[in-house]
Amino acid sequence: MRSKYNFYVKAEDSEGKYSIAEVFVSVLDMNDHPPEFDEEFQEKTMIIGTAVKVQAVDDDAESPNNVIEYSIMTADPDNAFDINADTGEIQLKPFIKSMEIVQNITKQKDCKWSLVVQARDRGSPSFSTTAVINIDITEATPLKGPMAAFLMKSRDNPLRALGIVTFIILVLVGVTVLISTVMYMRNSKSNRIMPVRRIIKRGPRNQQTWKFKIPVIKLSSPAEKFLISDPVSSPPQETSSPRLKPIPPIAPCLPPPPPSNIRANERPRAVPTISGALTSKSSKKAKPGRRKEGNISSALVSELKMKLEQKINENNQGYY
Secondary structure (H helix, E strand, O other), X not given: OOOEEEEEEEEEOOOOOEEEEEEEEEOOOOOOOOOEEOOXXXXXXXXXXXXXXXXXXXXXXOOOOOOEEXXXXXXXXXXXXXXXXXXXXXXXXXXXXXXXXXXXXXXXXXXXXXXXXEEEEOOOOOOEEEEEEEEXXXXXXXXXXXXXXXXXXXOOOHHHHHHHHHHHHHHHHHHHHHHHHHHHHHHHHHOOOOOOOOOOOOOOOOOOOOOOOXXXXXXXXXXXXXXXXXXXXXXXXXXXXXXXXXXXXXXXXXXXXXXXXXXXOOOOOOOOOOOOOOOOXXXXXXXXXXXXXXXXXXXXXXXXXXXXXXXXXXXXHHHO
């Protein structure tokens, strides 16, 4: 955990004389951990022209005890792979550039090759470990770009790819829910009616039914319905339903008098009124007595009309 320590040391005799010294301690790492692969048997997929990587871990604290070198122990077929000693990247030999060359090297149709890789540290004494790597050789796919690279890398670690896809889906769902919530709140505020109106429901009213009574005329004999009676000469017959009398005509009201400056001592003058009766014109075959009465009534009406006009003129002169 710690590589350096320091402390003080005191030396004292029987007479009480002493001396103090500071001590520094450096802890050196001992190579006691061998390198370790994640799995002793690994499955890889290699596209022609690309590399696959293996990795081992050493738990020693300092270099060179924790520095690892990689090498190929055996391979099937031989002389088909190269490995980077520092990074652990495995590639095909430069002359293998197509699947035709791969099929010419091996007689197997699935083109799956294997090799044994060794990881060794640089400590003293040195420790090492090995792992068997099975590699499936394929050609490049027509997919290009970062998506194709991601899919090819994910073939070796499908759980990582599944986790990344799940994270992307969760992010999209969260963004969709957030946008929907904001739009719902905005629409609810814009559709709000202020002030709040109360709706009062009234109970059903008691509907009154209209009843029509049809008058029934009782005839003593069937021939009575064809008789025509004079309403003037013949007395009114009693019926089952009495008829309403017509409303008599009402005379129109007089117009208001013009504005006048009437003194307080003077009495208000009364406006004369005239009452009369109108008679219908007699027919050509009327009697001579009736003609005489009509002439007298017309003369009275004209005389009263003249007096009314004179009275109105006098009143108007008094006003002005």
